[in-house]
Amino acid sequence: MPTFEEFRLPDAGEGLTEAEIVSWSVAVGDTVAVNQALVEIETAKSIVELPSPFAGVVAELLVETGVTVEVGTPIIVIDTDPTGARTRPVDDALPSEEGHGPAVLVGYGVGEHTGVRRARRGAPAAAGDPIREPAGDATAVSTSAPDLAATVPAPASTLASGSTPASGSSAPTPTSAVPAPASVTGPRQDAPSVVAAGNGSAERAAGRSASGGTHALAKPPVRKVARDLGVDLDSVVGTGPGGIVTREDVLAYAARAEGRTLATYPADDVPWLASGSVSADGRQTRVPVKSVRKRTAEAMVTSAFTAPHVTVFQTVDVTRTMRLVARLREDREFADVRVTPLLIAAKALLLAVDRHPDVNASWDEASQEIVYKHYVNLGIAAATPRGLMVPNIKDAHRMRLKELAQGLAGLTATARAGKTSPSDMSDGTITITNVGVFGIDTGTPILNPGEAAILAFGAIREQPWVHKGKIRKRFITQLALSVDHRLVDGELGSRVLADVGAVLEDPAQALVWG
Incomplete structure (x- = not known):
């Protein structure tokens, strides 16, 4: 029978109360041994490597890099008996890519308090596994795992039905789980609620579509320019006839949004600028004071x-x-x-x-x-x-x-x-x-x-x-x-x-x- 062990952020010394996750040395699915380095954390004094207190397989990374958490917060889950049958309750199952099994929605550390969920790969849920109904919006967000480039919002009506995939089935039926997208790794054209991981413009577009908003007007060549520059057309104010977005509008928006480093701060010499936010005109970078x-x-x-x-x-x-x-x-x-x-x-x-x-x-x-x-x-x-x-x-x-x-x-x-x-x-x-x-x-x-x-x-x-x-x-x-x-x-x-x-x-x- 599998045993899921949560590793909580320890006090790295001298009563420190918090630390920032700098980088993970392992990924979901990796096999780890006792005392193997799991993660680098940055305390108020230095960077420290934390060794694993358990041997097994990494089941979840509960905190993303760059996030500061308090001592005692769970940061990783390790399955110490990966060969046993799954007994841990799961939230829901998503249609899988071929040969990978379904993606299972599980709790995401601190994010659980804000209704955020994380998807990870796992074996098919066994019949009879309890399925928890999420509180409020159960929109899934992607993790850093390469096979989780996109996830699907789980309709409350589906979760309320309490149905589970049949034993031995590689994917749940359309009536018992979330409708299958064309590809788990990318958004469907006919499903605007499915968004690619990290694509802020798609998320905003999905939100506007759901609320009945309209898309920006632009000709195909202008849309291509926007795609090439990574510009969200819906964020550009059109100055053409009838509010249409012109090529000049897109280029001007991209120029304003592009962060420019001052001549006295070569990017290669100041890596800490990467953690800051650049002002719209590129003349300032604000970096959080921490650690x-x-x-x-x-x-x-x-x-x-x-x-x-x-x-x-x-x-x-x-x-x-x-x-x-x-x-x-x-x-x-x-x-x-x-x-x-x-x-x-x-x-x-x-x-x-x-x-x-x-x-x-x-x-x-x-x-x-x-x-x-x-x-x-x-x-x-x-x-x-x-x-x-x-x-x-x-x-x-x-x-x-x-x-x-x-x-x-x-x-x-x-x-x-x-x-x-x-x-x-x-x-x-x-x-x-x-x-x-x-x-x-x-x-x-x-x-x-x-x-x-x-x-x-x-x-x-x-x-x-x-x-x-x-x-x-x-x-x-x-x-x-x-x-x-x-x-x-x-x-x-x-x-x-x-x-x-x-x-x-x-x-x-x-x-x-x-």
Whole structure:
């Protein structure tokens, strides 16, 4: 006997309440194993793959990609015993394509609350299967499955009859089910209520026909132009004699509806524009604020207007650091890791925290306490297509230089791919942001919420510099340290930044402090 198991959206970490379905890794009819990846979801912090808790065959995908659902919402149904006889009640059966069996109307997740139904393929319903009568309009919409390009509205009178297809029959009779269309994959000319999936113009035309509306007047050549451009003629206002739609009307409508990307926003460089809606004149695109970018905005606003920020700056000669980086890149010990000046800056910050542990703290407003951390989870601010992310390297204070390099490389690569787990984003104690990678000299970084300090590491440039009493060409960078003035006063912040600068100016200083 088959067992249908619903997999509900779990809490991906830290009490998150919702997530967006990014992409499905499986389709209806696929066989899945326990722990096989089912779906990618985007939480407020990162993209996470959800594994299957069941083995079996995918029966339904209850949520479409791009939809945000709350934790606990069923998102997929898995038949854990696909060889058993069907026992799950179905809504109705549709005439099938040859060799595929009927399409069965079943509940569609959140859509059930709005009267929406989804069609999927299945075995013929057995005689005696209960058929539920839909509430209100039982219009079916298509799924992403390739054999469900169109579905048919189920008349209430048919469902009320309670008849089922005869046992062994490949399709229900016309008196016991929905009238068969000419093709399940396309609309019938004599059945305007059957619409192709995703064809908005057909849906609107069907609605007007049902309500007694009229179609636009246009000559056959104009209708062909409209078809070629994907223009709904019924939406075009005709300016010809008697309200007839002319070729110019169609071309003008298509030009107004066509979304145009600004010259400063090449489409290939801004994939996030695809999720937005373009204005009629093409001059604006509105993209919903959600997931990572929404969480980042909330966190930055909270931090900026809760913690009193103070920023101190220092310009440093990092010529010796650049020489050290060049040597380490030739060292066999570091042959399998990427060595950059950021690595040395991170190590310098860790040494400064070790010398001034008071900077490694947080302010607990609820309990009115200062929490001093006896560990350093070093956050690395990473710019991603979905917004700013700050994953952290756990217990970075315990790591040798090579281990720190490995941690940096893995963490940033994972963050930019959007694969960082929520646990990697939590419990950071101090952060470094490498604004120099964008050619920026420095800035006034906003604190990561819950932390007392953040270091901005600027671009390294060759500049004239006074060295040993003479003007030399040296590698120079600028550092900026923002601190929470409730926890870190000017003296402590200055001492921390001075220590970071001292190690970058002369990496041998690390041997003295390390």
